[in-house]
Amino acid sequence: MFNKTNALIYFLAFSSGFSIMGIELLGGRILAPFFGSSVHIWGSIITVFMLSLSFGYLLGGKMSIRQPSLTKYGLIFLVASIMVLPIALFAQPIMAFIFSHIEDSRYGSLLASTALFFIPTIILGMISPYSVRLLVTDRERSGQVAGGLYFVSTLGSALGTIITSFYMVLAFDVNSIIIGFATLIGSLGLVAIVVDSLAKKEVVYA
Amino acid sequence: MRKLAALYLVATALFASQASAEIIHSERSLYRNILVEENGDLRCLKFDEKTRMSSQSCMYISKPKQLVFNYTKLTFASLLMIDDPKNVLIIGLGGGTLSNVIHELYPKATIENVEIDPAVIKVARDYFAFVENDKVTSKVQDGRIFIKRAAIKKQQYDWVILDAFNGDYIPEHLLTKEFFEEIKSVLAPSGIVAANTFSSSKLYQHESATYHAVFGDFINVSTTENSNRIILAGFKHMPSQQQLASRIKKLSPQLSPYGIDLTAISEGMASTKDNQDWPANTKVLTDQYSPANLLNF
Numbered sequence: 026m027f028n029k030t031n032a033l034i035y036f037l038a039f040s041s042g043f044s045i046m047g048i049e050l051l052g053g054r055i056l057a058p059f060f061g062s063s064v065h066i067w068g069s070i071i072t073v074f075m076l077s078l079s080f081g082y083l084l085g086g087k088m089s090i091r092q093p094s095l096t097k098y099g100l101i102f103l104v105a106s107i108m109v110l111p112i113a114l115f116a117q118p119i120m121a122f123i124f125s126h127i128e129d130s131r132y133g134s135l136l137a138s139t140a141l142f143f144i145p146t147i148i149l150g151m152i153s154p155y156s157v158r159l160l161v162t163d164r165e166r167s168g169q170v171a172g173g174l175y176f177v178s179t180l181g182s183a184l185g186t187i188i189t190s191f192y193m194v195l196a197f198d199v200n201s202i203i204i205g206f207a208t209l210i211g212s213l214g215l216v217a218i219v220v221d222s223l224a225k226k227e228v229v230y231a
Numbered sequence: 232m233r234k235l236a237a238l239y240l241v242a243t244a245l246f247a248s249q250a251s252a253e254i255i256h257s258e259r260s261l262y263r264n265i266l267v268e269e270n271g272d273l274r275c276l277k278f279d280e281k282t283r284m285s286s287q288s289c290m291y292i293s294k295p296k297q298l299v300f301n302y303t304k305l306t307f308a309s310l311l312m313i314d315d316p317k318n319v320l321i322i323g324l325g326g327g328t329l330s331n332v333i334h335e336l337y338p339k340a341t342i343e344n345v346e347i348d349p350a351v352i353k354v355a356r357d358y359f360a361f362v363e364n365d366k367v368t369s370k371v372q373d374g375r376i377f378i379k380r381a382a383i384k385k386q387q388y389d390w391v392i393l394d395a396f397n398g399d400y401i402p403e404h405l406l407t408k409e410f411f412e413e414i415k416s417v418l419a420p421s422g423i424v425a426a427n428t429f430s431s432s433k434l435y436q437h438e439s440a441t442y443h444a445v446f447g448d449f450i451n452v453s454t455t456e457n458s459n460r461i462i463l464a465g466f467k468h469m470p471s472q473q474q475l476a477s478r479i480k481k482l483s484p485q486l487s488p489y490g491i492d493l494t495a496i497s498e499g500m501a502s503t504k505d506n507q508d509w510p511a512n513t514k515v516l517t518d519q520y521s522p523a524n525l526l527n528f
Binding site: 054057058059060061062063064124125130191194195197198199200 | 261347375376379383402403404407517521522
């Protein structure tokens with residue numbers, strides 16, 4: 026039941042939860058120079074994250090129907106990693122453009138967080154339902170598996186929040202932390218793909 | 232001995248104030264608790280209910296002209312560095328004291344107050360006689376956004392006063408190199424920035440390094456009895472001794488009704504030119520790296 030592949034899936038789900046909340050937390054820091062630090066900044070960020078996660082759950086669930094595999098799972102991580110990078114690379118020009126076109130900082134911050142976080146968070150949201158699909162083997166245990174998975178990924182989110190806000194902002198630039206998250210989820214995606222192809226080879230040779 | 236006596240006086244005054252202070256207004260705003268406390272002749276605006284230590288602004292009810300806080304007085308050191316200001320920008324309203332005094336001193340000057348919390352503006356009007364008219368305006372906005380928009384509109388100010396920090400919390404996006412560069416871009420050629428800061432320990436060094444990175448050498452204004460310092464930055468030339476002396480002579484009669492002793496303040500002014508009191512490798516705070524509140528212990 027609890028083999029090495031499953032452990033890897035749990036660890037990946039943990040890391041995606043960690044990264045999502047780390048990025049969300051840095052969102053406030055990224056938006057502040059253009060849109061301030063009022064409550065509506067957090068309103069914009071949390072709205073966009075919740076909305077894109079909800080779409081991500083739908084999409085991830087749908088994608089898990091047809092021939093689910095660890096390779097496809099790893100691909101989600103790779104794509105997410107690539108989509109996170111623009112947050113570090115293009116945030117400045119994107120926010121400057123929005124700032125000069127929208128006077129009201131509520132809608133400015135909402136649009137800016139949509140532009141920066143919507144797509145990467147949708148893709149990160151796909152991970153949870155897809156993990157359930159890969160882990161569930163029988164119906165009786167499906168609830169338990171889903172519960173364990175939520176536990177692991179939400180624990181990751183809690184740790185991602187506290188470690189980012191307490192320690193990482195003291196040690197690194199915002200962009201370095203974002204690129205760090207992208208590197209983490211990208212390399213974990215690669216690991217999943219490699220593990221899957223090795224496992225397939227074993228099957229062929231066996 | 233005199234010090235001890237002074238300490239005793241302060242202690243009894245504090246004790247007395249705790250005993251007879253009366254809260255005449257309190258409200259919870261979007262950002263904080265706001266209290267107006269009255270204690271004999273002293274009326275104070277406070278943000279923290281528990282400690283009641285950090286008064287944001289105070290006023291003597293019988294002598295509203297007389298400034299209560301040392302740091303408010305120190306801010307007027309700016310006037311030794313510039314000629315009569317015409318366009319003044321104040322970030323962080325408090326009780327509106329600075330705005331009121333500057334308006335009385337320079338009735339023709341345009342004064343724009345920017346305050347993030349609408350409730351603070353209301354309390355300043357209702358309890359601290361904050362004056363608004365065609366020369367003095369207030370706007371509810373984040374200071375950073377206001378200055379960015381002002382820069383786009385190519386506005387220029389000859390006196391920018393930053394007073395947005397309270398004792399407990401520093402808005403971190405208002406203490407970065409990029410923000411100071413934005414301020415620099417709205418500063419008139421002969422203008423000056425005056426920043427009231429509460430920073431201590433490690434943050435003091437980062438703050439100094441950040442101001443220095445943008446404005447070059449600046450002036451610290453502080454008097455020993457108080458941990459606040461006012462940073463004066465953005466000026467092109469250090470005035471000569473004669474210039475200083477003549478400005479002190481000219482302004483002293485105008486400022487003494489407010490309890491501002493320019494001679495004493497000028498003695499508390501020190502340029503960083505010969506006295507850089509932070510390590511050369513201190514990290515400059517930027518939008519990318521600004522853990523100001525974590526550094527301020």
